Amino acid sequence: MTLITASKPVSPIELAGSPPPHRIRPRKRLKGRLAPLALLLLPAVVIGVTLGYPLFRQVVMSLQKYGLAQQFGKPAEWVGFDNYIAIVSDPYFWAVLGRSLAFCVLVAAATMAVGIGMAVLMQRVSAYARVILNVCLMFVWAMPAIASLTVWQWILDARLGVLNYVLVNIGLTQFEGFSWLASSPVTFLVIVGVIVLWGSIPLVAITIYAALSQVSDEVLEAAGIDGAGFWNRLRYIVLPIIKPIIFLIGVLQVIWDFRVFTQVYVLQQAGGVSKETNVLGTYVYEIGVGQGEYGMASALAMVMLAIALMMTWFYMRGLAKQGDIS
Numbered sequence: 001m002t003l004i005t006a007s008k009p010v011s012p013i014e015l016a017g018s019p020p021p022h023r024i025r026p027r028k029r030l031k032g033r034l035a036p037l038a039l040l041l042l043p044a045v046v047i048g049v050t051l052g053y054p055l056f057r058q059v060v061m062s063l064q065k066y067g068l069a070q071q072f073g074k075p076a077e078w079v080g081f082d083n084y085i086a087i088v089s090d091p092y093f094w095a096v097l098g099r100s101l102a103f104c105v106l107v108a109a110a111t112m113a114v115g116i117g118m119a120v121l122m123q124r125v126s127a128y129a130r131v132i133l134n135v136c137l138m139f140v141w142a143m144p145a146i147a148s149l150t151v152w153q154w155i156l157d158a159r160l161g162v163l164n165y166v167l168v169n170i171g172l173t174q175f176e177g178f179s180w181l182a183s184s185p186v187t188f189l190v191i192v193g194v195i196v197l198w199g200s201i202p203l204v205a206i207t208i209y210a211a212l213s214q215v216s217d218e219v220l221e222a223a224g225i226d227g228a229g230f231w232n233r234l235r236y237i238v239l240p241i242i243k244p245i246i247f248l249i250g251v252l253q254v255i256w257d258f259r260v261f262t263q264v265y266v267l268q269q270a271g272g273v274s275k276e277t278n279v280l281g282t283y284v285y286e287i288g289v290g291q292g293e294y295g296m297a298s299a300l301a302m303v304m305l306a307i308a309l310m311m312t313w314f315y316m317r318g319l320a321k322q323g324d325i326s
Contacts, residue, residue, distance in 0.1 A: 058298045066295035076295070083299035093283075093300075099189075100279040104257035107193045107200075111257075112250050114197065115204025120234065122209045134206070141202035149266045152195055156180045158271075181267055185276035192263050192277075200253060207249050211242040251315040255308060261285070280304045 062083055064076040087093050118137075122130050140148075155162045158179040167175040181188055215238055223233050239246070261281030268274045268282065278286065284304065288297030 058301060061295050062299035062302050064295045066298070068292040070294070071292075079295070083296050084303070086296065087300055087303060096278050096280055096283045100258060100281075103189060103193065103260070103279060104254050107196050107257045108250060108253040110193070111197050111200045111204055111253055112246070115201050115249075116208050116246070118201060118205035119208035119212055122205065123212050137202035137205055140199065143199075145199065145262045146266070148199065149195070149263060152191075153267070153270050156191065179271065181270060181272035185273060188267065188272045188277045192260075192267060195263050195267075196257060196260055200256070204249055204253065207245065208242065211245040212238065215241050248315065251311065255311045255315070258308060258311065259304075 061076075063078065063080055064070075065079050065082075066076045070076045118133075122133050125133070154160075158164065158177050161180075163180070164175050164178055180191055219237060219241075220233055223237050228236070259281060260279060264277065264279055264282050265285065268277060274282070274286070280300070281304075284297050284300050287293050287300060
């Protein structure tokens, strides 16, 4: 009697004469590794072309005596690190640097506090009120800086401004014709800080609100059953859970406020004092465009870039801790 044994099924790969799977996997693994690099290649090339050459020219100019004469064809004189030495030897530079750092830290802290409060408020109001708040925040975020500064100048105008009009009509007659921009450097910087805060709140509030919406309701209900009130749940449960998001947006806010230029420059041109209210951005512009010292301005811009890169390092560390980068 003949026994018929079942043969092992033949895979389509073996019928087609293709190599076994273990020979294909290394190739697929290589493609998987090259695909992200290929996707990053195009933006890297674009960034290198658009930013690489200007950055290279800025580094070269920072090592040269480059002024108005060089704009008309006179060869630039190579001075090495003399521009950098002149910058760090100037007491005014350290005053501007301290002012810029204090401004960005204080304004960023205030922006984060108000933004987190706004996000918590958006989570607790009705859906209809939440939609209105979102629309208002997006309107503020989408408004161009120059357009918003025009409105702020109208509000702060010494003779026809809304702010002085309201203060005078409630009995504070000392504010009749009061110049908010020229009264003192501290007042000027506080006004700039309020304007920067006003424009930065939407991104912070919407980002934090998105993070708050991801907190599990079961965790909050369990804390409520254990007797934790609203503030205890917010302080000991919600904020620690969304702490990585708060840290990242906070570091970005510090970097953005450190690079502030438009708000300070426009209000300086509108009547504010400049020497006592300069930040690094307007100081670079004043030396380069105002005084024609492009070599010195390039060196100052490189110092500013180095400080911004150190701040960015904290941001990258935060991303790495979350596993976004290796």
